[in-house]
Amino acid sequence: MHILMIECNPNGIAGIANALDLGHDVTLVSVDPDFYLAASPLAEAAYAHPNCQVVKSAQAFFIDELTALARKLHSEKPIHGVTTYSEYHTVHTAAVAEALGLPGMSVDGARNARHKHLTRLTLDGKGVRQPRFVHVADPKDVEAAVREIGFPCVVKPSDGTASLHVLHLKDEEDLRAYLAELADVADYGRGVVRVPDLLIEEFVTGELISVESCVLGKGEVVNLGLTDRPLSGFPYFIEMGATYFSGHPLQDELFDLTTRLLNELGVDFGFIHTEFLLGPDGPVLCEVNGRLVGGIVPSLMELSSGVDPYLEVIRQALGERPELPRPGETTAGGRWFGAPIGGTVESIGFDGLKELPGFHSALAYKKPGTEVNRLSKSNFDWIGHTIFTGADRTEVNKRCVEALDRIDLRMKVEVAR
Structure with a gap:
């Protein structure tokens, strides 16, 4: 069987290695395949495996281009499954699986889970306890949102992961420093473009x-x-x-x-x-x-x-x-x-x-x-x-x-x- 892996994570290289050991073909599409070579001791052997194909693509984070690439790969060697271990690429994986008619999560479901503001808004009023929150689509509205929630609060990018740029704010000085730092962050590396949406949330202890x-x-x-x-x-x-x-x-x-x-x-x-x-x-x-x-x-x-x-x-x-x-x-x-x-x-x-x-x-x-x-x-x-x-x-x-x-x-x- 042929598996298309859309990006990965360092520990997830073990999954690629295990699939190869079972006789599957694996194609890894990545903006930066060398990242995994530096981050995982298993990557070098996986890349060298005769059933592993590594495709470097600068467009791996753009769904239309990624889907076109997946169709091309599918025409060359039929793909039987599409997956990822990467938080950044769950929506991409769902979209490619849908385009190829393969098992996968609904694109709407993937998007609702991936983007934290969509999670909050979709569940608002549905009986699921959440922090008080304000969704900010434009950074200029952050200060007003913080005033609405009040200090202390938590600010987080809607599309972040690994606790990156998630911060506890105790006062205006913290807020100014955070906004100045985030203004310089256009992406998360490896071609992952940051969306502008932020959440300002009530600080919940526990x-x-x-x-x-x-x-x-x-x-x-x-x-x-x-x-x-x-x-x-x-x-x-x-x-x-x-x-x-x-x-x-x-x-x-x-x-x-x-x-x-x-x-x-x-x-x-x-x-x-x-x-x-x-x-x-x-x-x-x-x-x-x-x-x-x-x-x-x-x-x-x-x-x-x-x-x-x-x-x-x-x-x-x-x-x-x-x-x-x-x-x-x-x-x-x-x-x-x-x-x-x-x-x-x-x-x-x-x-x-x-x-x-x-x-x-x-x-x-x-x-x-x-x-x-x-x-x-x-x-x-x-x-x-x-x-x-x-x-x-x-x-x-x-x-x-x-x-x-x-x-x-x-x-x-x-x-x-």
């Missing part, structure tokens, strides 16, 4: 938790499990860890909410990642991501369930009924880490972790000689992760936190004189 689901068809939502998501401190919202589990006291309520809101949004296909804040009055919808959860979480899902969700995404795109990675008896979790100060990485060592109970794996994202920023603004500041298993969420989280002190991070730092 634990961040996500529901991992698979929508098998219109109205058929299967909620699989939960992922806790500890965050860094203000003013940014950097995810610093994740544990995949079941059994939360609010699980039934969260599952019911997820089913209702996905149906309201028209999300009718695929693995879905839905985030909630557990506010003082109950769960509050944070956002909906119309794709498989990112980062290390698919690996945690496989450790707990024995099912590889990357591969199930591909199987579903090929029209097969996916096997569902529900949490099992083993609980798996991990922590990301970054640099406490900007500088150049000399080495990242994990020898101190390998004998700890429940240790599964650790990975450094940055090679020696790489310059890195201080962990400060978004998930893109991560420089590595660790993964542990245990009997339950409490044990796994304890092991993950204790392991952070055992990481041997050595850096060269320029000292101002």
